Amino acid sequence: xxxxxxxxxxxxxxxxxxxxxxxxxxxxxxxxxxxxxxxxxxxxxxxxxxxxxxxxxxxxxxxxxxxxxxxxxxxxxxxxxxxxxxxxxxxxxxxxxxxxxxxxxxxxxxxxxxxxxxxxxxxxxxxxxxxxxxxxxxxxxxxxxxxxxxxxxxxxxxxxxxxxxxxxxxxxxxxxxxxxxxxxxxxxxxxxxxxxxxxxxxxxxxxxxxxxxxxxxxxxxxxxxxxxxxxxxxxxxxxxxxxxxxxxxxxxxxxxxxxxxxxxxxxxxxxxxxxxxxxxxxxxxxxxxxxxxxxxxxxxxxxxxxxxxxxxxxxxxxxxxxxxxxxxxxxxxxxxxxxxxxxxxxxxxxxxxxxxxxxxx
Numbered sequence: 006x007x008x009x010x011x012x013x014x015x016x017x018x019x020x021x022x023x024x025x026x027x028x029x030x031x032x033x034x035x036x037x038x039x040x041x042x043x044x045x046x047x048x049x050x051x052x053x054x055x056x057x058x059x060x061x062x063x064x065x066x067x068x069x070x071x072x073x074x075x076x077x078x079x080x081x082x083x084x085x086x087x088x089x090x091x092x093x094x095x096x097x098x099x100x101x102x103x104x105x106x107x108x109x110x111x112x113x114x115x116x117x118x119x120x121x122x123x124x125x126x127x128x129x130x131x132x133x134x135x136x137x138x139x140x141x142x143x144x145x146x147x148x149x150x151x152x153x154x155x156x157x158x159x160x161x162x163x164x165x166x167x168x169x170x171x172x173x174x175x176x177x178x179x180x181x182x183x184x185x186x187x188x189x190x191x192x193x194x195x196x197x198x199x200x201x202x203x204x205x206x207x208x209x210x211x212x213x214x215x216x217x218x219x220x221x222x223x224x225x226x227x228x229x230x231x232x233x234x235x236x237x238x239x240x241x242x243x244x245x246x247x248x249x250x251x252x253x254x255x256x257x258x259x260x261x262x263x264x265x266x267x268x269x270x271x272x273x274x275x276x277x278x279x280x281x282x283x284x285x286x287x288x289x290x291x292x293x294x295x296x297x298x299x300x301x302x303x304x305x306x307x308x309x310x311x312x313x314x315x316x317x318x319x320x321x322x323x324x325x326x327x328x329x330x331x332x333x334x335x336x337x338x339x340x341x342x343x344x345x346x347x348x349x350x351x352x353x354x355x356x357x358x359x360x361x362x363x364x365x366x
């Protein structure tokens with residue numbers, strides 16, 4: 006079985022701590038050392054620029070300038086970044102032995118988001134715990150989330166609305182008004198990105214049928230603020246060119262590890278949208294039947310998702326595949342897409358529909 010090495014296996018033997026002189030910062034999370042090496046901070050992820058304040062990276066860089074630039078630090082190298090990253094190492098950075106790492110300090114202040122790419126990270130649990138403290142105490146990037154922590158949702162009297170237009174003039178206010186008038190109090194927004202075919206690994210979220218970020222954000226805010234709805238986001242991946250038996254349940258990306266890198270970035274983008282707009286629940290996937298047995302990979306994706314999003318997480322398995330995923334225990338709700346015909350009647354009674362659902366159950 007091909008797996009995403011960056012997620013499920015050690016990328017390098019953990020090295021002994023070393024000292025190094027920090028010359029400067031590149032980007033927001035990469036240190037340039039005196040010997041020319043570049044070290045990326047382990048467990049640190051930058052927020053999506055389109056949905057976060059423009060000064061968040063500046064605040065992170067200012068913290069690093071005050072603490073480590075022009076100084077000697079202790080490095081605990083934990084792994085090698087993926088091939089598409091031009092840094093030399095992932096590392097924990099310490100001002101001095103015995104103090105919390107700079108990485109943990111950034112996360113606890115909410116100046117960065119948790120995302121860990123290597124299982125050899127010696128302080129992964131500590132880093133995630135630091136990120137959780139920022140979430141609970143609503144610090145930094147989590148201070149502006151327009152809702153409190155979500156532990157559970159009641160029975161969801163909800164509907165699904167598909168967002169399948171890139172045209173900025175395409176709004177969904179009329180549909181939202183209609184759903185609210187019908188009495189729905191929960192809204193699932195489903196929208197798509199695209200793979201070229203079943204073997205592709207690059208995910209295109211700027212496709213002509215992929216909703217723009219500004220339209221997605223406006224729709225979420227209208228649902229929550231005008232109609233008082235709770236919201237679930239359900240991003241999915243579709244195929245641009247599909248054979249007769251191809252669909253997202255049969256994808257076999259090559260190389261698969263590149264796909265998982267893309268998919269983690271894809272989820273991270275929309276998780277940041279969800280957090281910044283107060284979305285209550287997020288689905289990390291839907292009906293990826295051919296990939297649902299990559300349990301360790303999904304568990305790491307879930308861990309990374311919890312490092313940047315404080316709502317509930319679910320996954321939607323196809324109705325005939327709901328017993329395959331072994332990662333549901335790490336989520337907050339079991340999801341299933343149920344394509345069952347309950348009746349042939351045009352105007353069935355409630356009792357008839359309930360009876361039909363009981364037979365399905």
